[in-house]
Amino acid sequence: MSQENVERLRSFFQTWDPSEWARGENMSLFDPEVVYEGDVLPDQVGESYRGHEGLTRATRTWLDPFEETTVELDRIVGTGDCVVSVQEASGRMRHTRIQMNRVYAYLWTFRDGKVTYLETFGDTQEALTAAGLAE
16 A cells, blocks of 8 residues: 555545535545544644544634635655645635635545544644654
8 A cells, every 4th residue: 555545645636625524525535433633723733533524523623714725735745554745725814814825734644545544734844754754
């Protein structure tokens, strides 16, 4: 399962729209018992979200303050069961109309072709270190 996970992830990002997760859609990449954790939003620090429903709830928390968002894949690092993706997110806040741009990274842990663990990092190097992939 080395390069296959990178290709699964690359394929996923070609069509991914974050609002799909907020609606509980496009979850085929994820194990039904997936665990998501993140430190990008203050509301999510120390929080573990479980299953497809948990991932949906976490995504709504992330998207709700924005009137529009885009996420662009920068790169994918790794070839094994732990893969890191680096993205740039941008969006305009719903109430203040302030534009936000931020680079962040996901650590994806695969088992049998499905994501079993997903963690968001505000610092790319921290994600790479957590995956054992220091640049």
